[in-house]
Structures are given as C-alpha cells and as structure tokens.
Amino acid sequence: MGRREEIREAFFGYKHILQRLEQLESKNVHTSNNEVTNQEISNSVMMKQISELQEIKDKRLNVILYGLDDEQAEDNINTVNEVLKCVNPDVINYRVTRLGKSNLQKISFNNNTDRISILKNSKVLKLHPSYNKIYVNADLTRDQLAANKKLRENLKAQRILNPGKTFLIKN
Numbered sequence: 001m002g003r004r005e006e007i008r009e010a011f012f013g014y015k016h017i018l019q020r021l022e023q024l025e026s027k028n029v030h031t032s033n034n035e036v037t038n039q040e041i042s043n044s045v046m047m048k049q050i051s052e053l054q055e056i057k058d059k060r061l062n063v064i065l066y067g068l069d070d071e072q073a074e075d076n077i078n079t080v081n082e083v084l085k086c087v088n089p090d091v092i093n094y095r096v097t098r099l100g101k102s103n104l105q106k107i108s109f110n111n112n113t114d115r116i117s118i119l120k121n122s123k124v125l126k127l128h129p130s131y132n133k134i135y136v137n138a139d140l141t142r143d144q145l146a147a148n149k150k151l152r153e154n155l156k157a158q159r160i161l162n163p164g165k166t167f168l169i170k171n
Helices: 003-059 070-074 076-087 112-127 142-161
Strands: 062-066 094-099 104-109 135-138
Touching (some): 076 094
Antiparallel strands (some): 062 135
C-alpha cells in the first residue's frame, strides 16, 4: 500500500467519521429538542394544574344563586338576604356579587360550614312559592363542570343499561 492509498483511506475514514459525528449531533440536537419540548409541555401542564388548583381554592367558599327574575336581580341584596334566611336563618356572614349582566349571584361565605349548610338546605326553596325557581349550586371551575357532566352521562348510560339497579355519584 502506497502513501497515496493510505492518505485516501485515512481521508475516507475521516470523512466517514465526520458524517457519523454529524448524524449523532443531529440526533442529539433532535433528542435535546424533544427533551426541551417535553420539558416545556411538562411545565405547561404543571402550570395549568397549579392554576386550576388556585381557582378551586378561590371558589371553595362560594355558591352561585341563579333563577332570579329581572325584578329580583335588580334588588339583589334584599332578595339574596331573603333567600338565604329561607334556606338557613343562622348564616349571617357573606358577601354578594352580581356576575355580569345576567341574573347570577355569587355568594361568598367566610367559612365552609355556612356554604355546606346552604347547599344542603337549598332544597327548601322548591317548597317556597316565591323562590321555587331559584337554585343554589357550588361555584365550580370549567374543568370540574366538564368532569361532572361526564360523570352524569356515565350515570345515565349505566341506568339505561341496568334498569333494575340503583347508581349514585359519590365524591
């Protein structure tokens, strides 16, 4: 083997090594891009979960009162006071906020005991002639509402498939 052939072999070997190195670097860059993308996705998902938990925390002491007619909604403080006294006269510490131009009222309580008491006793509104079309529900996030809707759909499907059985949704 002459000097020329040795140089040619070395050159092709060197060229092959450079090509292989470029392939590995491009895979490494591609892999590191995937890792960055996966990390960004992970951070995005984590931030969404944190914001969801913060929203749940903010709403945990609230209920939504809806079904008020226009006259009742205009005089919201007095109407809400009357409705809450009808449901539970012991509850006295709360704040009422009208939500937009709609007839929805957000009621914020100082403690969870009052909130639960109002939610449990809200069925007495159906018996009252003036308030039978007023409803009280927990203030839930969009994700919680979507999860509850999915549970209700599953419950309805189970009740249709098994008409003799009783199904309930539990917390």
